[in-house]
Amino acid sequence: MTELLAHLYLGFSVILSVENIFLCLIGCLVGTLIGVLPGIGPLATIAILMPLTYNADAAGAIIMLAGIYYGAQYGGSTTAILVNMPGESSSVVTALDGHEMARQGKAGKALGIAAIGSFIAGCFATLLVAAVAIPLSRLALGFTAGNYFALMVLGLTLAIVLGSGSLLKAFCMLLIGVIMALVGADQITGAPRLTFGSSVLYDGFNIAVVAMGLFGIAEIFRNLELREHRPFVTSTVGGLLPNRQDMKDSAGAITRGSLLGAIIGIIPGNGATLSTFASYVLEKRLSKHPETFGKGAIQGVAGPESANNAAAQTTFVPLLTLGLPSTAVMALVGGAMTLHGVVPGPQVIDMHPELFWGVVTSMWLGNLMLVIINLPLIGIWVKFLKVPYHLLFPTIILICCVGIYSVNSRATDVLMVAAFGVVGYLLIRLKFEPAPLLLGLVLGGMLEESLRRGLILSRGNVWTFLSDPLTLVLIGLSIVIVGSALMPAISRRREVLVEDE
Amino acid sequence: MTYQAAEPNGQGPVPLHARIEVVGGVLMIALAALVWFGAIDLALGSLTNFGSGALPKLLSILLGASGAAIFVQGLLRPDAGSEHFQFAVRPVAIVVVAIVLFALFIRGGNFGFISTPQLGLCIVGPITVFLAGSASPQASFRELLVLSFGLTAMMLFVFPDLLRLGIPPFPGVLQDSIPPALGRETALRITYVGYGAIAVALYALLIRGDRSAA
Numbered sequence: 150m151t152e153l154l155a156h157l158y159l160g161f162s163v164i165l166s167v168e169n170i171f172l173c174l175i176g177c178l179v180g181t182l183i184g185v186l187p188g189i190g191p192l193a194t195i196a197i198l199m200p201l202t203y204n205a206d207a208a209g210a211i212i213m214l215a216g217i218y219y220g221a222q223y224g225g226s227t228t229a230i231l232v233n234m235p236g237e238s239s240s241v242v243t244a245l246d247g248h249e250m251a252r253q254g255k256a257g258k259a260l261g262i263a264a265i266g267s268f269i270a271g272c273f274a275t276l277l278v279a280a281v282a283i284p285l286s287r288l289a290l291g292f293t294a295g296n297y298f299a300l301m302v303l304g305l306t307l308a309i310v311l312g313s314g315s316l317l318k319a320f321c322m323l324l325i326g327v328i329m330a331l332v333g334a335d336q337i338t339g340a341p342r343l344t345f346g347s348s349v350l351y352d353g354f355n356i357a358v359v360a361m362g363l364f365g366i367a368e369i370f371r372n373l374e375l376r377e378h379r380p381f382v383t384s385t386v387g388g389l390l391p392n393r394q395d396m397k398d399s400a401g402a403i404t405r406g407s408l409l410g411a412i413i414g415i416i417p418g419n420g421a422t423l424s425t426f427a428s429y430v431l432e433k434r435l436s437k438h439p440e441t442f443g444k445g446a447i448q449g450v451a452g453p454e455s456a457n458n459a460a461a462q463t464t465f466v467p468l469l470t471l472g473l474p475s476t477a478v479m480a481l482v483g484g485a486m487t488l489h490g491v492v493p494g495p496q497v498i499d500m501h502p503e504l505f506w507g508v509v510t511s512m513w514l515g516n517l518m519l520v521i522i523n524l525p526l527i528g529i530w531v532k533f534l535k536v537p538y539h540l541l542f543p544t545i546i547l548i549c550c551v552g553i554y555s556v557n558s559r560a561t562d563v564l565m566v567a568a569f570g571v572v573g574y575l576l577i578r579l580k581f582e583p584a585p586l587l588l589g590l591v592l593g594g595m596l597e598e599s600l601r602r603g604l605i606l607s608r609g610n611v612w613t614f615l616s617d618p619l620t621l622v623l624i625g626l627s628i629v630i631v632g633s634a635l636m637p638a639i640s641r642r643r644e645v646l647v648e649d650e
Numbered sequence: 651m652t653y654q655a656a657e658p659n660g661q662g663p664v665p666l667h668a669r670i671e672v673v674g675g676v677l678m679i680a681l682a683a684l685v686w687f688g689a690i691d692l693a694l695g696s697l698t699n700f701g702s703g704a705l706p707k708l709l710s711i712l713l714g715a716s717g718a719a720i721f722v723q724g725l726l727r728p729d730a731g732s733e734h735f736q737f738a739v740r741p742v743a744i745v746v747v748a749i750v751l752f753a754l755f756i757r758g759g760n761f762g763f764i765s766t767p768q769l770g771l772c773i774v775g776p777i778t779v780f781l782a783g784s785a786s787p788q789a790s791f792r793e794l795l796v797l798s799f800g801l802t803a804m805m806l807f808v809f810p811d812l813l814r815l816g817i818p819p820f821p822g823v824l825q826d827s828i829p830p831a832l833g834r835e836t837a838l839r840i841t842y843v844g845y846g847a848i849a850v851a852l853y854a855l856l857i858r859g860d861r862s863a864a
Binding site for chain 2: 200201203204315317318320321324325327328331335337338340342343344345366369370373374376537538539540542543544546547548549550551552554555556558560561563564566567570571574575578579580581597600601604605608609610611
């Protein structure tokens with residue numbers, strides 16, 4: 150306990166510097182903004198803004214990127230409630246009851262309970278991250294190469310199965326990502342591999358470039374083929390603070406949502422989105438008046454909103470303690486850490502304690518900022534909804550070009566962004582979800598390395614490699630998961646979930 | 651969502667070659683073949699110490715097989731459930747041209763197929779914004795003109811000045827003729843303030859004026 154307090158003290162000493170508070174605030178503001186704006190998500194934003202963090206130190210950069218991510222969860226709920234237009238996939242559920250409340254003139258209450266629930270969940274998740282991080286990383290330090298390989302396989306399996314869309318297509322994307330990770334100088338010999346004689350490819354694919362193209366630019370192409378609508382904004386927001394009865398009604402939902410979200414967030418896959426669905430279903434099932442759900446039940450806002458915020462924070466656990474990103478956003482954050490010379494993995498806590506505890510405590514501070522950013526300033530965010538997309542997207546394109554060029558001053562990076570933009574759009578049109586590609590790209594090198602080392606240690610004997618109990622269990626679990634996902638009953642449920650989204 | 655599909659999906663049965671699974675499957679198989687071709691000369695090695703070609707070859711086989719499975723899925727799917735492959739060429743082409751122009755002319759250089767001069771952010775910026783913006787069917791050229799100058803002013807302020815990131819602000823020709831007494835930094839500041847002023851003036855002239863006239 151005293152150890153935990155000492156760590157949190159270290160964290161606060163890092164975050165309470167002028168620069169880091171500023172970066173955290175910028176992250177939260179940008180996150181809220183893109184959460185409010187439909188058509189641009191946290192993944193694209195982090196990809197676009199990553200270059201801006203290059204001259205901050207590692208801790209500052211991650212603090213800002215994290216702020217964007219959980220800030221988007223807050224912002225997304227604002228539009229979901231006020232205009233029935235979820236800014237993010239994780240606030241789709243919020244729109245069900247939140248917008249209904251707004252139509253009954255209780256928009257302020259819905260916004261208030263969403264922010265309060267998110268804040269409570271955020272505090273809880275911060276404590277949880279702080280508590281499980283050290284044991285988990287200690288455990289991971291004892292892992293052999295084989296264990297690591299199996300753990301990555303399990304993580305990627307879960308990410309694919311819990312993601313949306315066709316399993317087979319997701320598998321293809323993952324394979325392409327891993328192959329892309331192998332492009333460039335061979336890790337051992339340094340000989341060029343799969344470069345097709347091009348010197349540009351010798352350095353391998355830059356994750357920032359790939360992500361910016363696949364998610365930032367491709368998203369623009371997709372939005373361009375849709376017709377623009379001016380959203381209708383509810384004019385009366387009403388009182389912002391929920392009364393005592395509201396708090397009593399939603400206390401249970403917030404508690405359960407926080408717990409559920411925190412747990413689902415740790416599991417690979419799109420935790421933030423998944424946890425909102427889970428929480429909504431749970432609240433509806435536990436409620437004495439399930440018929441009120443969909444008609445403005447405050448629990449239907451409080452539960453999912455708490456869940457998505459808790460999950461957004463605990464998604465950092467696998468990345469920061471094991472070095473394994475569990476979602477595409479975390480893959481990008483991992484990429485940003487690597488660019489700053491911090492290799493994600495169990496050694497981060499010991500070697501860069503200021504980074505780790507700084508990021509953890511920044512989440513708490515960020516949540517506090519977000520309550521202030523979101524509640525009293527709600528009117529400003531609603532105004533942003535009026536920014537027309539045909540002016541927003543050229544802005545994004547210029548920021549992308551300038552941002553990516555200023556990192557390495559290489560024109561080929563900019564050209565590659567354009568190329569990956571077209572590829573990403575092609576994939577969207579073909580209904581291939583590109584998120585697993587990014588995971589594969591980040592993990593590919595590590596995957597090959599641990600497989601190679603594992604096989605050397607077991608002298609090339611596959612059975613010795615697999616006979617390590619932990620490896621066996623993890624690989625076995627992956628097989629069971631894939632098997633069950635292919636079973637008709639469950640695969641049908643997956644399709645239903647996809648359609649709901 | 652604020653956006654709705656502009657055109658409804660084509661009526662009638664989807665021809666086999668235009669189904670998304672069929673196109674996607676073929677694409678995956680082609681990629682797998684490309685990877686195999688790229689890895690053909692790489693050593694396989696042994697299980698104890700596998701070579702740099704082992705994983706690429708294995709993965710390309712897996713990718714090809716998965717691609718083939720998707721391809722077959724597309725062929726076997728009943729007509730009602732299949733989707734037509736569509737690709738909006740015009741907006742994509744316009745935006746790509748805008749980005750490519752940025753890449754080629756920001757610092758210029760020899761790109762093998764073309765040799766370009768440095769035009770710098772203050773010339774390339776507005777062009778990129780204006781060209782990219784015209785990809786939208788809702789594009790208004792007056793608004794885009796204001797945005798081009800306003801955004802470039804902001805970028806010039808944020809990237810080279812505030813963050814001190816290395817992006818050439820001026821055309822190569824002008825850069826060397828900046829009088830030393832003025833200094834590059836002052837020239838940069840004059841430029842973005844000027845661009846900002848142009849944006850404000852254009853806004854007053856083209857958009858405000860127009861609205862009050864109407």
